[in-house]
Every structure is written in structure tokens, then in C-alpha cells.
Amino acid sequence: MSEPNSPDSLRAGAESNEQFLSPDGSISTSEDSREQDLPDGEVIEVDVDLASVNPDLADAGTVAEIVAADREIRAEVGAPLLEMKSVTMQFGGLTALDDVSFTINRGEILGLIGPNGAGKTTAFNAMTGVYRPSSGSVEFDGRALGSIKRNEITRRGIARTFQNIRLFSDMTALENVVVGTDARHRTSVPGAILRLPRHRREEKDAIDRGMALLEFVGIGSRATHQARNLPYGDQRRLEIARALATEPKLLCLDEPAAGFNPAEKEQLQDLIRKIRDDGFTVLLIEHDMRLVMGVTDRIVVLEFGRKIAEGLPQEIAQNPAVIAAYLGVPDDATA
């Protein structure tokens, strides 16, 4: 850490050395020459090879292993994880969800689709504790999600991403993910001030897991970039990594493909499958039919706050009610 000649000891340009070293210029004159090709500024926004920090991350299998969800989930594939039981949501006179029931099973990718205003996001918010149902209940992992706090819901094992990206934009990508891992940590103020062993262990774990998560979603090289400076697609991936960092049993993706081009959607499909194969359960809310049909195991369709269909993707694609909801009903049929 203290080799005075290591190349890492300077990122700033050579002229800045002179500028700031005038009181004790002797310290780092030796490496001035190496710095000259560096552009001014922007120097932190460089891609970094995480495998050089932690060699374990060079192997995709090890990365998936670090990221993986609890074994218990794999053991119970197919058992219900989340159950919506006759959930009704009313906002004043508006009924956004009307007696909606469905289950999400462990280890599956469930698609929740419907035309604009169908109540997808409301259902999503009811599940993640943003709204409390007017009637009915949501049961997660065998227990009702009653009136517990939102951060407690995350600790129970539901994580989400946001339709309009909501990263902590002043933080680096890695720091964003580490905030997610913090959900599982218990250090509080005294532990942090005194740097107690648990704090040190949790901090190191958080960084290791954070780097693995970034590698897992494919943006490991951007670890030190500020979130706001990331390209759009990487921001979406970072949101997924941050949600996975909370070690969820259920990962809810709210229109993750919004604004993506076909190639990016293709990559997203692969990523979602990879997440499922790693032991997570995924709920996908999406407009893009091709993505939904291509990646989900089962689909629930909402329209005007009601569930109009549920089934395998092929069934849904054939379902007349769904086709009517999306394409409208021909005039002669209504007459």
C-alpha cells in the first residue's frame, strides 16, 4: 500500500503535481513522467477490471455462486412464494385493483401484463408495501404483509426496480449496490464509530458481494463510475444489481425494458433468465410482448383492475379476452 513508486499513486496530471507539491515536491517527482498522457479530469470514470481486484470474479460460475439466492428457494421450487388474495385497491372513487388474486411460485418468472392503466403498477406497489390494500391481503413466504414498514418488506425478501430509474445518482455504481447489501447488515452507529469486528466483516462482505453483483449483471467494469454518468442501459442493470443485493427471494422488475432497443431487450432476456437460474423468483411487469412471451414461465393479465387471464405464454397469446384487451374488439362483435 505504501510503495511510493506504484503507478496508482497518481491520477492527476503532471502539472498538478508541481502545483500541489510545491511545499514538498520531493515526494512524487519520480512518477511525474508516467502521468502525462492522462487527460484532465474524468480520470475516475475509467473502466476497471474487477478480476484484478478480486481474482475470484474472473470465473462466471464463482460470480453466480456469490450472487446466488438461498439454497432453500431452490429446494422448494414450485411452492407458492407470494399470494395475492382478493386484493382491492381504491383511491377515492377509483378502483385500481378489483378483487385480484394470483400466486407467484418459487423459482418461476411470472409476467404481469395488461394495457396502460390496467393496474399493473398498483398491483406491484401493493406487493412491495408502497400501498396498503383497501381489502384483501398479500401473503409472502407464508406470512401476511400487514402494516409493516417498507424497509422491513425488503428484509423479508421482496426487492424491486423502478420504472423510472431511481438510483442514488451521486454515488458510484458499487456504492449503490452496497446500499442494497446494507439491508442485510446490522452495524449501526456505535459499531461504525468504533469499527467493531462485525462492522469490518460486513463492510468487506458488502464490497465483495457488490463487485460480484456488478459482474453478474455485466457492468463490473463500471464499478467506480458515478451512477448518473452511466449509460441508460447500464443504469437499468445497476438497478437490478442493487435490488439483488438485498438478497431477495422475489425480485420485481417494473418495465425493465422501457427505452431499450431490440438488441438490449435480447440481453435483458438473457439476464432475467440468468437471475432465475441463480435461484431467484422473478416478477416481470412489462409492456413489450415479445420480451414477456420470450422469457416468462407464466403470465397474469390485468385489464381495468381485474384479472382477465392467467396461464402459460402460449395460452395467453391465444386467449380471446387478452387479444380483445390489447387490440380492441371489432365493431361488428360488439353490436
Next chain:
Amino acid sequence: MTTTTASVPAGKNRPYSGTGDRLRLWWDAQARPTQWLIGVPFIVFIAFLPVLRIPVLTTVGTDFGGVMAQFGMIALVAIGLNVVVGSAGLLDLGYVGFYAIGAYTVALLTSPDSPWNLTDQWLSQRWAWLFCVPIAIAITAISGLILGSPTLRLRGDYLAIVTLGFGEIVRLLADNLTTITQGGRGLQGVAFPYFGGTDKNPDGVFSAGNSDAPWNSGLWWFWLSIVLIVIVLLVVGNLERSRVGRAWIAIREDEDAAEIMGVPTFKFKLWAFMIGAAIGGLSGALYAGQVQFVVPTNFNVINSMFFLCAVVLGGQGNKLGVILGAFIIVYLPNFFQGRTSLFGIPIDGNDIAGYKYLFFGIALIVLMIFRPQGLFPARQKLLAYSRGLYQAARRAALGGDRATSAAAVLADGPADASSDVPGAGTKDGGDR
């Protein structure tokens, strides 16, 4: 619609391009021993400024040692307020209330005028101050808890108004509880630490009676505050690079998202309030000891604005920046005070110092237009064990033969440096 506007990188504001950034990068790149080798002599140099009495720097109207002592106390206040305002993003306009509670705790327990004076009973006047400082810190922390638990459910402007009220309530209580606080007459004879008494200075170097410049009481209080600042910086620094500090920044950036990511937001906001309050109380205790006299008019609401000015000027969220901010607001008025000429140009320094609120007001407006992030904006490091990662980043930046060189990154980002406002597009969402 919203998805695209919020997420397209809103103008790549070149993150590390200013002089201060280069200084910071250079500093971060130094090895730990080198940092100590530079840092310690620098602090010692600052500590001896009042002794060296460098011609132009030294104030003329007021004693330089006293000015630096005041700077030390305001620097502590700024560090504490920075935890609340800068890190956690909770606008606190009543911070002077905590400062007052700290000062009054010491004064009420040690002043002969107070009904709760302990020094005429079992507590020696020599140790009274030291004894009362932890009590003052504890009581202000508790008052932070009491103020915070109902009010931190509010957000943004509402919180600001409530805290403003709190600051006034504390001052009005001090002014009107005349049987306890002597009201506007104030409490005299507050205890101070006893150290190094001689025949000439029987009360020790910290006594206000020690006026043999440059080794006067102001200098000793300045030194004491430097020690406390270093300790507080270590504590706050440890917090920043932990789950707690990351929670604060996350709350500042987007409180709802933070909560949904599992951050117990209320708990950590309360901690921020308590820690900020405790540091303010510590500073108030220093103040009470130094001037040995506490009176409500010293805790006017304008002081809250002054403290906030130090934080905003210095750079919210940057704990070293706010110290410089504190230095600016304390030193500049005193620099002009009593000065009749500067570099041979005749000036009316008293007038300039008298208009300090006007000048700081103008300075703040100018700052908001040209540099809203403050003179020394924050580049917080929120991870305790990320040195390896940043070293790798530097290696990548320096490695010319790699595909991942800085030039490659420069090439694929939009080369638009227009936006200087951090998070202008995304911040709004959290404040609703």
C-alpha cells in the same frame, strides 16, 4: 416519457476537473504514511498561526488567537450541521438551538448565578468544565432525539420551518425562564478547564484572564478545539464510510428509493439529528467555557443562518470543505475589523465588517448562480475497504495498452459538459 428524461445521463458533468479535484485526487493517491507526513505538519502549522502572527493574515481589530478560537468552535458546529444538512439532506434552520443547549448546560451546572450550580457543592471549579462537557453532549443529543422523533416524519420545507421554531423556542426559554437562566442578564462565571496555572495566571492558560499575547487564552482554546475537531472528524469519517453514512447519502438522494432498498430511513435520520446535535452541543460547551458568560442574545436565529452559510459556502457534504467555510465566515469579518489600510490602500475596515451579513448574502447568491455545490464540493468516499478497487481504477487509467483506458471511456460518453448542477433532473422525485 418520464423514463427517458430521467435516465438519459443528464449532461455529463465532468466530475474531476477542478483544481480542488486534482488536489483531492493527488491526496487520495498518496500512501497512508505520506498522508500523515503531510497532514500532521500542516495541522501544526495552522495551530501555530496565531503565534507566528504573519503580518497581513493577522487580524488587527480583535486578537488573532481569539478569532481562531472562534473559528475552531464554528468549525465544529459546521461539521455537526454538515452531518444533518450535507450528508442526510435534512435542512435544519434551528441548529443554534443545540449550540445554545450545550452552552447553557455547562453554564447552568457551573455558574454561581445558576440555581443548579454544582461548583459550590462537591464539584471543584477546576474540573467542573471537563465534567460538564460529556453531560452537555448527552443532553444535546437527547434534545436532538426529542426534536427529531416527531419532526423527522416531515420532509423538506416543513422540517426546515419546524427546526426554525425549535431554535427560537430554546432562545426564548433562555430569555424568559429568569429564575433559572437569569434571562437577559445572562449567567456569569462559567467554569473553564484548569491547566498550567502560574503565579501570573493563577487560573491557568484557559482563563479569560490569560491575555499575554500570543500565548493567550484564545490560542489555548483554539488548540483545544483543533484536538476536538480531529476527534470529531475521525468519528464522522468512520460513520461516512459505513452503512450509516451510505444510508444518509441515500436518504438525501432519494428517500423513497432508499427505504425500498431496505434502509431504515427514520432511524438513520434520527441518528443524523442526534450526532449533529451532540457535536453542536460540544461546540456550545466550548463557547461557554471560553467566554465564561452565556446570554440569550448570543443564540439568535441569525446564528443558525450563519452556521448554514458556512456549510453551504464550504460545500455541503464535504466535512473538510465546511471547515474552510467556517474559517471564511469567521475570519473575513475579523480581518477587516479595525483595519484602515490594506496593501497601502486606505479602506474603512469597520464599515466592511459591519456589513458582513450583506456581503455574505451577496456571496451566497453569487455562489448559488455559479457554483451551487459550494466552494469545495463533496466527493464522498462511502466504502471503507475499497482501496484496492480505486488502485485498480488508477492502474486502468494509467495503462496505455489496455482497451479500458481513460481515452476509451471518454470516447463513448457524450462529451457534453454543460450541466454543473448535480442531479438536477433526478433529485426532485425524492422531495415530494
